[in-house]
Amino acid sequence: MxxxxxxxxxxxxxxxxxxxxxxxxxxxxxxxxxxxxxxxxxxxxxxxxxxxxxxxxxxxxxxxxxxxxxxxxxxxxxxxxxxxxxxxxxxxxxxxxxxxxxxxxxxxxxxxxxxxxxxxxxxxxxxxxxxxxxxxxxxxxxxxxxxxKDLSAGLANLDEMDRYCYYVAGVVGEMLTKLFCHYSPEIAKNRDTMMKLAVSFGQGLQMTNILKDVWDDHQRGVSWLPRDIFAAYGYDLAQLSPQNNNAAFRAAYGEVVGVAHGHLRNALEYTMLIPSHETGMREFCLWALGMAVLTLRKINGNLAFTQSSQAKITRRSVKATIAASRLARRCNFLLKLLFNLAGIGLPAPKAPLLAAPNRTDNQLDA
CATH class of the missing domain: 1.10.600.10 (Farnesyl Diphosphate Synthase)
Known part of the structure; x- marks a missing residue:
């Protein structure tokens, strides 16, 4: 060895x-x-x-x-x-x-x-x-x-989900924005707005992964879903199981899909703040964004799915995302049009708060 x-x-x-x-x-x-x-x-x-x-x-x-x-x-x-x-x-x-x-x-x-x-x-x-x-x-x-934390019955509420998504993805969006601003004074002019949108961008991607991988996570005894949203529809996440995938569960799941959709809309706004001549940077963002929207659409089209593989987009969809991004990458009008087309059938995007979750607890004091 x-x-x-x-x-x-x-x-x-x-x-x-x-x-x-x-x-x-x-x-x-x-x-x-x-x-x-x-x-x-x-x-x-x-x-x-x-x-x-x-x-x-x-x-x-x-x-x-x-x-x-x-x-x-x-x-x-x-x-x-x-x-x-x-x-x-x-x-x-x-x-x-x-x-x-x-x-x-x-x-x-x-x-x-x-x-x-x-x-x-x-x-x-x-x-x-x-x-x-x-x-x-x-x-x-x-x-x-x-x-x-004991995550067997999900996170307490959407605020706690926001915090989790910030620590695993939103903070990465902030870091990337700092790198982008260091690279380009032109991008740095929009730094404050982009820093806020970056957190939402990261959360949209992470929420999409959570929604896609819910049953894989469940097998590990973990759930990242917010209990408050599911409780409002009469579903107890302590009973989470593919066998308990009922109408109440699917209604709550659809609402979380709408929240993720709203974050991905902010991801589009973030991308459009990158100068149109920076085509490589736009593609870096658009490919991730496009694949996430199509994943949400596949999830939403089959809320009764029981395995993450059933929510995974095909290689053909990945290739289509790349081709469409290259076609529209310089034109914000076309990008908005493609985003709306890709999101057909999804719950209307919620308007999430554009702020990093509160970090006044012990995260930075440990």
Whole structure:
């Protein structure tokens, strides 16, 4: 085994920074491996690195072999590594042997590559490093708090769902916006508006994933759905089961779909604030947005689905999203038209608040 790891390490050592990050991205997220290369070269390295840092936090939080205390300790250590206050190689050596076989091989490789990933982080411009470090800090502390909750019967209410989505996705939207503004003074003129919309963009994507993966999460004894909305329709999330997928459940589910639809509408507004000549940046946003809208539409068309695979869009739909985005990417009128067409049949989009959830609790004090 050690010989195999040495051979892999030698092969990785021959890769350039961009080649390494592309290989790691392909292993842990085919979607981002597809979208991130659409960005301008000046943004590619930082955004690819940012995603890998976030995925390292996800790997820690999702590892079933780690206790809650271990997860918090490793997240604190990783924050220090990103900020240059702790040794990346030591962190990697301590964490890698603790990962179970339930963690996918690509994430095992990512943890072994932490020293290279962090070396790339520290080669970035200081404003980029600061944006990535703040994102990792907020994400790690916020996600750790949710790991300690009993999630078998869902989240208390929509506000709590907002907070969860912020820590796993909204904060990523804020970080990306900081990187975009650092890259382009023209984009920076809309920084305040885009920062607000970025949180909503992230939440829309995360809510779509929650709605798609509800039964996979249920098998793990977890639900991220808001109890208050389901209770209003007379459905108790403590009884959540595909067998209890009744009219009350579907009505509440449809309302949550409408909330997600509203966040994705804000994602479109965010994208249209990017200058039309920045076609790669627009495509980076539009591909994710388009696939999310089509996923919501598939969910809404079959609210009685019982497996996440039944809510997954086809490769043909992915190709259609890419083609349509390239056709309309420079024209806001066409983008609005395509968004409305893609959303036909969805509940009317709710108008979510454009603000990050309250962070005055212990998330940033731990």
């Amino acid at each position: 050690n010989g195999t790891h040495a051979t892999v390490a030698d092969a990785i050592g021959q890769l350039s920074d961009d080649q390494l990050q592309a290989q790691l991205l392909e292993g842990v997220s085919r979607t981002f491996a597809l979208t991130i290369p659409q960005l301008p070269q000046a943004l590619y390295k930082a955004v690819a690195n940012a995603y890998l840092l976030c995925r390292i936090v996800d790997t820690i939080e999702d590892e079933v072999a780690l206790t809650s205390e271990q997860k918090r300790a490793f997240c604190r250590d990783f924050e220090a590594v990103v900020k240059g206050r702790a040794d990346a190689a030591s962190f990697s050596r301590r964490l890698a042997p603790l990962l179970s076989q339930q963690t996918i091989p690509a994430e095992h490789e990512l943890i072994r590559c932490v020293p290279r990933v962090i070396a790339i982080t520290h080669s970035l411009d200081q404003p980029q490093i600061d944006a990535l470090a703040e994102c990792v800090e907020i994400m790690a502390k916020g996600m750790a708090d949710f790991q300690d």
